[in-house]
Amino acid sequence: VHLRESGGGPVQTGGSLRLSCVASGFTFSANTINWVRQAPGKGLEWISEITGGGSVTLYSDSVKGRFTISRDNVKNTAYLQLNSLQTEDTGMYYCALDRGGVSRGQGTQVTVSA
Numbered sequence: 001v002h003l004r005e006s007g008g009g010p011v012q013t014g015g016s017l018r019l020s021c022v023a024s025g026f027t028f029s030a031n032t033i034n035w036v037r038q039a040p041g042k043g044l045e046w047i048s049e050i051t052g053g054g055s056v057t058l059y060s061d062s063v064k065g066r067f068t069i070s071r072d073n074v075k076n077t078a079y080l081q082l083n084s085l086q087t088e089d090t091g092m093y094y095c096a097l098d099r100g101g102v103s104r105g106q107g108t109q110v111t112v113s114a
Contacts, residue, residue: 008108021095
């Protein structure tokens with residue numbers, strides 16, 4: 001299993017980013033993909049998931065209405081669109097096969113400044 005995140009970076013409050021997660025080594029379309037994040041000095045926080053076919057998406061209360069998860073099973077890629085970013089969204093973002101983030105990639109850093 002290999003997951004590689006990209007698309008993070010510095011952004012101002014209210015800005016947007018689109019994160020990507022390219023997967024390999026397993027049957028991508030058969031697996032739910034999760035996004036989790038870790039703020040500085042804190043534990044992993046599950047924020048979103050999408051089922052294998054993309055028909056079901058779930059969000060944590062902290063990001064609902066601002067973030068959108070999607071996937072392209074032809075490209076073996078999942079996405080997380082981050083809108084209306086706030087300083088508390090700062091952290092390392094990971095895609096993972098589980099909500100606990102055990103099977104996750106190396107992550108991509110998102111830094112939101114006022």
